[in-house]
C-alpha cells in the first residue's frame with residue numbers, strides 16, 4: 001500500500017519534471033478520448049431529438065414515406081408519394097381508422113414567421129384532419145381545422161405554444177393574424193404544451209390545413225408527402241403493412257424484381273431505424289478512437305522506454321537501497337498508468353467542451369449530455385492502455401542488474 | 410546480548426571467487442578470498458587499481474553474487490537467497506556509500522534519506538521523523554530541503570552516509586567515500602565515520618590513501634583478487 005502511494009507520488013513528480021514531454025506523450029490518448037466523448041455526446045443529443053419527435057406517435061400508428069433506393073439516387077430519380085397514393089390506401093384497405101397526409105414545407109422562406117416587429121422561424125407542417133388522433137395532440141384553446149378550411153384552402157393555422165411566445169402575440173392569441181412567408185395567417189387554435197426534451201422544444205411549429213399548405217407551396221410542383229394512419233386492431237399491424245405495400249406497388253407500377261420505392265414503418269421502427277444509423281456512427285467512431293488510443297499507447301511505451309534508459313542510474317540506486325523488482329516494476333507501471341489517465345481526464349474535459357459547443361451552435365439541439373458509461377468506459381480504456389503499454393518498459397526497468405545500472409553513465 | 414554475541418562474525422567469506430569471462434578469456438577478479446569480519450570492526454580494504462576491491466564490496470553489499478564460494482551474512486548463506494531476499498538484505502543489513510555519492514538527483518536531502526524506509530513500509534510521518542533525525546545527526550539539519558546539486562561535495566557525502574545508516578544496518582560499506590573530496594573535507598568525513606565506529610557501527614571501507622586507511626583498525630590488502638595481507642593496527646587517538 002505504502003509503496004503504491006509512493007509510486008503515484010513519484011509518478012506525478014517525474015511527469016511534472018517533464019511537463020511538455022508528458023503532454024506530447026499523452027496527446028494520442030487525449031485526442032482519442034476527446035473524439036469519443038464528443039461523438040457520444042452529439043449522438044446522444046441526436047438520439048434524444050429523434051426519439052422526442054416520434055414520442056407522440058401511438059403504438060398502432062403506421063407511417064408511409066417515400067424511399068429512393070441508392071441506385072436510383074445515383075441516377076437522380078427521387079421517389080415520391082402523392083395524394084393518389086393516399087386515396088388508394090384509404091379506399092382499398094379496411095381496418096384503418098384515421099389517415100392523414102403530412103407535408104413538411106421546405107425550410108427557408110416558407111418557415112419564416114413574423115408578427116409586428118418580431119420575426120422567427122418555425123416548422124410549418126400541412127396536415128389532414130386526422131393528424132390530431134394519430135399524433136395525440138389536441139388544441140388547448142380555440143378549435144382545429146374544419147373540412148371547409150381544408151377544401152377552401154383557408155389561411156388558418158393551429159400553432160404550438162412556443163410560437164405565441166416567440167412572436168410575442170398578445171393573449172388570447174385566437175383570432176390574431178401573423179405573417180407566414182408572404183401571406184397573412186389567422187390563428188384558430190393553440191395546441192397543448194408538450195414541453196422540452198433535453199432543451200429541445202416540442203412546441204415550436206405551425207400546423208396548416210393540408211390544402212392550404214399545398215397552395216402556399218405551389219401546386220405546380222410535384223410534392224412528396226408522408227402518410228400517417230392508425231390501425232384499428234393492433235394485432236393486425238403487420239397484415240395492414242403488407243397490404244399497404246401491395247397497394248402502393250401496384251400504384252407505382254413496380255415490376256416483380258424491383259425494390260419498394262417507399263417504406264411502411266411502425267412508430268417503433270421509425271425510431272429504431274434512426275437509432276441504427278446513430279449506432280453505426282458510434283461504432284465507426286469507436287473504431288477510429290480505438291486506433292488512436294493504440295497509437296497513444298505506443299507513444300507512452302516509447303517515452304517510458306526512453307525514461308527507463310535515462311533513469312538507469314536512479315534504478316540502480318533504488319535497488320542498492322533495497323527496492324525489489326516488484327517495487328521498480330510498480331513504480332514504472334504506475335507512471336505509465338498516470339500518464340494515460342491524465343490524458344484520459346483531459347480528453348474527457350475537452351470532449352465534453354466540444355460536445356457542448358456543437359450543441360450550442362446547432363439550434364434546437366439538446367444541451368451536451370455525456371452518459372456516465374461513456375466516461376467510465378473511456379477512463380477504463382485509458383487505464384488498460386497505460387497498463388498494457390507500460391508493462392514492457394516497467395519490466396525492462398525491474399530486470400536491470402543493480403551493478404550495471406549503477407555503473408551506467 | 411551475551412558477551413559472545415558481540416564477537417560474532419557479521420561477515421564470513423569462504424574461498425570466494427568472482428569470475429568474468431570476456432571473449433573466451435577468464436578473469437578472476439576475486440581469486441579465492443576468505444575472511445571474517447566481526448561486529449564493530451573498522452576495516453580498510455586497500456590494494457592497487459584493478460585488484461578487486463570494488464568487486465569484493467559489491468559482493469559484500471549483496472549487489473553482486475560470488476561465482477563460487479560461500480558468503481555468510483549474519484549467519485545466513487547469501488548464495489541461497491532469491492532476488493527478493495537479496496533486496497531485503499540490502500535494505501536492512503547493508504548501508505552502502507559510494508565514491509560518487511549516488512544521490513537521487515530530483516529528490517531533496519530529506520527525501521533521499523527517507524527512500525530506504527519506503528521499502529520497509531514505514532508510514533510517511535514516521536519516515537520523515539526518522540530521516541530528519543538522521544540528517545541532524547550528520548550536521549545537516551538546516552539543509553534538508555536542498556537538492557543534491559545545491560549541496561557541496563562533503564555535504565552530499567554526509568547525506569549519503571545518513572541515508573546508508575537511516576535503517577540501522579548491521580554493516581556500513583563505503584567504496585572510496587573520500588575519493589571525490591579534497592583533503593580537508595576528506596578529514597571531516599573521516600571524523601564522522603570514526604564517530605560512527607565509536608558508536609558501535611561495523612564499517613568496511615575501500616581506500617587508496619594511506620592517510621585514510623590509518624583511521625581503521627584493520628587493513629586488508631588485495632592483490633590480483635587475493636588477500637595479500639591482513640593486519641591489525643592500533644589507531645592513534647583511539648582506544
Ligand SMILES: Nc1ncnc2c1ncn2[C@@H]1O[C@H](COP(=O)(O)OP(=O)(O)OP(=O)(O)O)[C@@H](O)[C@H]1O
Pocket residue numbers: 429431436438456457458459460461462463464465
Ligand atoms: N563487469 C565486468 N566485466 C569484466 N571485468 C570486470 C567487470 N568488473 C570488474 N572487472 C574486472 O575485475 C577486476 C577488478 O575490478 P574492481 O572494480 O574490483 O577493481 P578495484 O580494485 O575496485 O579498482 P579501483 O581501485 O580502480 O576501483 C578488474 O580487472 C576489472 O577489469
Ligand SMILES: [Mg+2]
Pocket residue numbers: 462463464
Ligand atoms: Mg573500485
